[in-house]
Amino acid sequence: MTETETVPADPGNRAADTAIHVEGVSKRYGSRQALDAVSLRIDRGEFFGLLGPDGAGKTTLVEIMEGLRQADAGTVDVLGGAPWPRNVALLPRLGVQTQSSAFFVRQTAHEHLATVAALYRADTAAVERTLAAVGLVGRRDTRVENLSGGQRQRLAIASALVHDPELIFLDEPTAALDPQARRDLWEVLRGLKEAGRTIVYTTHHLDEAEALCDRVAILVEGRIAALDSPRGLVGAAGAPTSLLLPPERMTVAEAEAVPGVDRAEVRGGSLVLETKVSGKVMSALDALGGLDGVQTRTATLEDVYLQLTSDATTGDIPHAQNTEHQA
Structure with a gap:
C-alpha cells in the first residue's frame, strides 16, 4: 500500500465506540406525543447532556434507554444490547441516579453504600473507594437522615457508582442544592468525566451543562431541536x-x-x-x-436554549444540528 492510500473505515469500530444508539424512537401517552422520531448516538467516554423544558420528553427518553419503558417505535441499543424487554444482564453495567433517590435513612452513609454494593456483589473495598470519590469519607459514620441535601446527592451518585458501571445516568443531580454545594458537586462530576465514564446527564442548569458536557441535545416537544457541543451550538446560533x-x-x-x-x-x-x-x-x-x-x-448556551424554546411557542422548531458525529 502506498503512502497516499487510505484504509477504509471499519464500521465495526464505530459500533465498538458507541455506548448508546437511538434510532427513530417515538412514544405516545394518549393524545400526547412525548417523543417524535428521536435519533442520537452517544460515544463511550462521553459526557452527554439532555436539556429541555418540563414535558419535553427527557425523562421518557432516559427511561427508554434504561430499559424502564418500551418505545412505541424505533430501536435502542445500549452497550451492544437492547434494554427492552428488561435486560437483566445489562443492569450491572448501568448506574442510575434519579432525582428522588431512595435511601436507607436509618443506616450510616457507609452502611447504606455497603448494602447497595452487596446487591451488586461488589467488594467492600469498592465502598471505601466510592466514598472517597464523592468526598464522603468524613461522613461515613453519619446517618443518612442527618446528611445535608448536598451530601445526600453525593451519596445518591455513590450508589450509582459503587459497582463500577460502564454507563451512568444522572437525573438532575444538583437540583435543590445551594450554589456552593452545586459547585462542589461539579468537581465530583468532573472527576467522573476524567475517569472516562460514559455519562447521560439531565439538568435545568444551563451553565452546568456548558461547563461539564461534551455534547448536549436540546429536546423541545418530543423532538431534538439541536445537538452539538455547547460551543458549537453557541457559535452556530450567531447570537x-x-x-x-x-x-x-x-x-x-x-x-x-x-x-x-x-x-x-x-x-x-x-x-x-x-x-x-x-x-x-x-x-x-x-x-x-x-x-x-x-x-x-x-453569548452562552442559555441564550441558544431560550431561543430554541421560544421558537417552540410559535411552532418554528428548527431541525437538529449535527445529530451524529461524522463516521
Missing part, C-alpha cells in the same frame, strides 16, 4: 455579544449611533450595546473616551 457600559457614559441614542451597534438599551443598571462585531465597537468606544468600566458578555 450577538453584549457590551455593558455605565449608564451615564452616553445616551441610548448616542450608543445606537456607534458604528457596529445593532441595538442599545438600559437594562439591569447598565447601558447594554448588542453587536456582532464587538472588536469594531470596542475600538469606537475606546476612541470616544476609553474602555474603563466596559464589560463584555458573550
